[in-house]
Amino acid sequence: xxxxxxxxxxxxxxxxxxxxxxxxxxxxxxxxxxxxxxxxxxxxxxxxxxxxxxxxxxxxxxxxxxxxxxxxxxxxxxxxxxxxxxxxxxxxxxxxxxxxxxxxxxxxxxxxxxxxxxxxxxxxxxxxxxxxxxxxxxxxxxxxxxxxxxxxxxxxxxxxxxxxxxxxxxxxxxxxxxxxxxxxxxxxxxxxxxxxxxxxxxxxxxxxxxxxxxxxxxxxxxxxxxxxxxxxxxxxxxxxxxxxxxxxxxxxxxxxxxxxxxxxxxxxxxxxxxxxxxxxxxx
Amino acid sequence: xxxxxxxxxxxxxxxxxxxxxxxxxxxxxxxxxxxxxxxxxxxxxxxxxxxxxxxxxxxxxxxxxxxxxxxxxxxxxxxxxxxxxxxxxxxxxxxxxxxxxxxxxxxxxxxxxxxxxxxxxxxxxxxxxxxxxxxxxxxxxxxxxxxxxxxxxxxxxxxxxxxxxxxxxxxxxxxxxxxxxxxxxxxxxxxxxxxxxxxxxxxxxxxxxxxxxxxxxxxxxxxxxxxxxxxxxxxxxxxxxxxxxxxxxxxxxxxxxxxxxxxxxxxxxxxxxxxxxxxxxxxxxxxxxxxxxxxxxxxxxxxxxxxxxxxxxxxxxxxxxxxxxxxxxxxxxxxxxxxxxxxxxxxxxxxxxxxxxxxxxxxxxxxxxxxxxxxxxxxxxxxxxxxxxxxxxxxxxxxxxxxxxxxxxxxxxxxxxxxxxxxxxxxxxxxxxxxxxxxxxxxxxxxxxxxxxxxxxxxxxxxxxxxxxxxxxxxxxxxxxxxxxxxxxxxxxxxxxxxxxxxxxxxxxxxxxxxxxxxxxxxxxxxxxxxxxxxxxxxxxxxxxxxxxxxxxxxxxxxxxxxx
Numbered sequence: 001x002x003x004x005x006x007x008x009x010x011x012x013x014x015x016x017x018x019x020x021x022x023x024x025x026x027x028x029x030x031x032x033x034x035x036x037x038x039x040x041x042x043x044x045x046x047x048x049x050x051x052x053x054x055x056x057x058x059x060x061x062x063x064x065x066x067x068x069x070x071x072x073x074x075x076x077x078x079x080x081x082x083x084x085x086x087x088x089x090x091x092x093x094x095x096x097x098x099x100x101x102x103x104x105x106x107x108x109x110x111x112x113x114x115x116x117x118x119x120x121x122x123x124x125x126x127x128x129x130x131x132x133x134x135x136x137x138x139x140x141x142x143x144x145x146x147x148x149x150x151x152x153x154x155x156x157x158x159x160x161x162x163x164x165x166x167x168x169x170x171x172x173x174x175x176x177x178x179x180x181x182x183x184x185x186x187x188x189x190x191x192x193x194x195x196x197x198x199x200x201x202x203x204x205x206x207x208x209x210x211x212x213x214x215x216x217x218x219x220x221x222x223x224x225x226x227x228x229x230x231x232x233x234x235x236x237x238x239x240x241x242x243x244x245x246x247x248x249x250x251x252x253x254x255x256x257x258x259x260x261x262x263x264x265x266x267x268x269x270x271x272x273x274x275x276x277x278x279x280x281x282x283x
Numbered sequence: 284x285x286x287x288x289x290x291x292x293x294x295x296x297x298x299x300x301x302x303x304x305x306x307x308x309x310x311x312x313x314x315x316x317x318x319x320x321x322x323x324x325x326x327x328x329x330x331x332x333x334x335x336x337x338x339x340x341x342x343x344x345x346x347x348x349x350x351x352x353x354x355x356x357x358x359x360x361x362x363x364x365x366x367x368x369x370x371x372x373x374x375x376x377x378x379x380x381x382x383x384x385x386x387x388x389x390x391x392x393x394x395x396x397x398x399x400x401x402x403x404x405x406x407x408x409x410x411x412x413x414x415x416x417x418x419x420x421x422x423x424x425x426x427x428x429x430x431x432x433x434x435x436x437x438x439x440x441x442x443x444x445x446x447x448x449x450x451x452x453x454x455x456x457x458x459x460x461x462x463x464x465x466x467x468x469x470x471x472x473x474x475x476x477x478x479x480x481x482x483x484x485x486x487x488x489x490x491x492x493x494x495x496x497x498x499x500x501x502x503x504x505x506x507x508x509x510x511x512x513x514x515x516x517x518x519x520x521x522x523x524x525x526x527x528x529x530x531x532x533x534x535x536x537x538x539x540x541x542x543x544x545x546x547x548x549x550x551x552x553x554x555x556x557x558x559x560x561x562x563x564x565x566x567x568x569x570x571x572x573x574x575x576x577x578x579x580x581x582x583x584x585x586x587x588x589x590x591x592x593x594x595x596x597x598x599x600x601x602x603x604x605x606x607x608x609x610x611x612x613x614x615x616x617x618x619x620x621x622x623x624x625x626x627x628x629x630x631x632x633x634x635x636x637x638x639x640x641x642x643x644x645x646x647x648x649x650x651x652x653x654x655x656x657x658x659x660x661x662x663x664x665x666x667x668x669x670x671x672x673x674x675x676x677x678x679x680x681x682x683x684x685x686x687x688x689x690x691x692x693x694x695x696x697x698x699x700x701x702x703x704x705x706x707x708x709x710x711x712x713x714x715x716x717x718x719x720x721x722x723x724x725x726x727x728x729x730x731x732x733x734x735x736x737x738x739x740x741x742x743x744x745x746x747x748x749x750x751x752x753x754x755x756x757x758x759x760x761x762x763x764x765x766x767x768x769x770x771x772x773x774x775x776x777x778x779x780x781x782x783x784x785x786x787x788x789x790x791x792x793x794x795x796x797x798x799x800x801x802x803x804x805x806x807x808x809x810x811x812x813x814x815x816x817x818x819x820x821x822x823x824x825x826x827x828x829x830x831x832x833x834x835x836x837x838x839x840x841x842x843x844x845x846x847x
Contacts, residue, residue, distance in 0.1 A: 021535045
């Protein structure tokens with residue numbers, strides 16, 4: 001009996017000692033709360049660069065889309081970080097993967113955008129720049145026909161809102177930190193939308209009459225981190241106000257993180273027109 | 284609640300069956316014993332003393348403990364009822380149910396208890412599971428307790444469980460181990476020696492799941508330690524009439540609501556030196572406590588779920604005015620010193636007279652720690668110099684002389700001086716300085732009749748209604764303990780069964796209130812019934828440095844206790 005009691009006590013003591021007291025290192029007493037949607041004042045210097053956001057509606061079975069990709073690629077080369085692009089593959093007959101082994105590039109939230117802006121029978125390729133309107137309708141256009149004049153018109157304006165985005169990582173999880181600076185008074189409600197795009201995805205793709213088996217898809221919308229219609233921007237909207245929010249990015253498992261970037265844009269909540277956008281690589 | 288009711292029915296049925304067989308009689312070779320207590324209260328509004336009407340008209344607390352013992356096996360349960368809780372007891376107690384049950388196996392070398400149990404390691408600075416019905420406090424552990432005594436003089440204890448929190452249990456899991464060696468029992472040659480030595484060490488850990496506690500920095504939360512450990516070492520050495528006890532405890536990072544979520548480790552040291560011989564004893568106690576509030580739920584701010592206990596070193600007074608400003612131990616940080624001397628002047632000497640005279644002097648001083656703030660939640664909190672005192676919290680000197688004037692008359696005269704920081708118990712204002720004089724005369728009329736007179740005076744420099752700036756806001760002092768007071772009490776115990784007492788406390792200057800009380804009691808064997816009527820002053824009830832706020836009341840109280 002004595003031996004049993006002593007042995008049990010030693011085992012218990014060893015277990016207690018080894019497992020029962022956590023120590024938090026100095027400097028790590030606090031961690032980011034991961035509270036998406038919590039806004040704070042920002043102290044960052046936020047550039048007032050006006051950028052354009054092109055959302056291109058496309059599909060792997062869209063025969064004319066590769067042609068538009070070439071035009072878009074050229075525009076991106078020309079405008080650099082002042083043009084942000086997302087290719088949205090959506091759920092109509094053009095979007096279905098050609099081969100069963102091909103990744104499905106369609107997303108539910110991308111479908112919502114397409115249904116809303118293009119309708120269910122959209123002619124592809126089709127694009128919006130900053131979700132501008134023409135008359136009472138969305139000003140959609142064929143990007144294959146060129147759109148430099150549209151980009152010039154957008155970025156030629158003074159940015160009413162400046163944007164800055166940093167990507168970081170905490171405990172192995174990426175996050176996006178977006179800073180917004182108001183360059184003029186804005187009374188309308190605003191929303192912030194953050195999305196993940198991925199480059200260098202290889203799929204089958206129709207082009208004209210041929211089927212390309214190894215087509216490189218770039219700036220493909222992979223997920224929308226926020227609600228597809230964005231999260232509310234909590235700010236008084238007065239000139240000089242600077243606000244920030246940090247949003248964790250729960251990256252979907254089939255994305256190659258090294259090929260991914262983040263795009264954030266601020267839009268008017270009611271009209272959904274985009275005010276400004278910004279992008280950065282996902283670290 | 285349904286589950287609890289089922290348990291009540293089942294366990295009550297067992298008890299009733301047991302009780303039906305006998306009261307404290309044989310039950311299948313076993314033995315049933317227990318006790319019952321019922322307290323009740325009727326109180327009505329009195330704007331002067333601050334009491335309010337009780338909507339239920341009658342409030343009551345009751346409890347019944349039943350213990351069944353059969354050889355090495357014992358089992359017990361306690362039924363508690365708060366219908367509804369009496370004034371000063373937390374409303375979360377409302378209801379009736381089985382608050383405590385256990386089964387225990389006890390042999391010379393091994394004891395095992397499953398269910399609810401109470402336990403203490405050393406002075407309790409890292410673990411003390413206990414209950415006090417008058418404080419409305421019960422932090423019993425529900426789980427398993429094992430005590431082993433592998434050889435004489437060596438005791439090993441292990442506990443695991445969750446703590447009671449009203450009718451529920453806290454989410455924190457408490458684990459603990461303790462070992463103690465008594466050399467006088469372990470080493471045969473030391474048995475019966477003038478020298479005695481005991482050493483011990485314990486370790487307690489609590490686990491609590493993560494939660495979101497926002498840091499001061501926007502967008503950040505605290506990186507909380509899920510396992511918090513506390514350990515202590517202790518010794519008790521003695522030779523003849525001299526003994527020295529010391530215990531040092533240290534606690535790991537434990538950000539909680541009690542310490543404003545800081546990451547500073549806690550520590551406590553307590554030293555107690557005593558010398559005693561026939562007719563004389565002296566005792567000195569010192570302690571330093573730094574951030575040692577240790578609870579099994581980090582967000583619990585009330586009285587419940589304390590894992591540990593910091594012993595009080597101030598004298599626990601029993602006279603009304605001496606205990607009007609009791610000191611509540613500040614587990615978050617304090618340091619103190621207490622000295623106590625008792626001397627008996629022998630019979631036949633000038634001061635001893637015919638029957639001898641007892642002199643008792645006690646003094647204590649408690650201060651805060653001298654700290655330098657580093658930051659708030661999510662920081663180290665503060666730095667503190669070990670031997671440097673902070674603000675004064677409490678100090679007192681009490682001199683008591685007890686003398687038998689004749690074979691039937693005994694007089695006890697007490698003078699007390701107290702200085703008290705009202706902010707310690709949530710009041711405002713400058714330091715209170717109190718002078719208290721108590722005369723207690725007991726006349727043993729005959730073998731069965733005793734008459735006792737008590738007169739008290741309290742002079743205080745504090746003033747009711749005085750205005751102070753608190754946080755930039757002008758705030759009035761509503762502490763009803765303020766002022767100069769007089770008290771008289773007459774108590775008559777007759778026929779060894781009955782007692783009646785009449786008392787009145789009156790604030791005659793700078794205070795408020797006239798608190799009269801009439802009380803009648805009857806004892807019959809193990810049963811005691813007491814009925815009282817009068818006014819109760821609001822204040823603090825402290826037992827061992829742990830306090831409960833007692834609101835003012837005005838009306839009838841009654842109490843019935845019995846054991847079987």
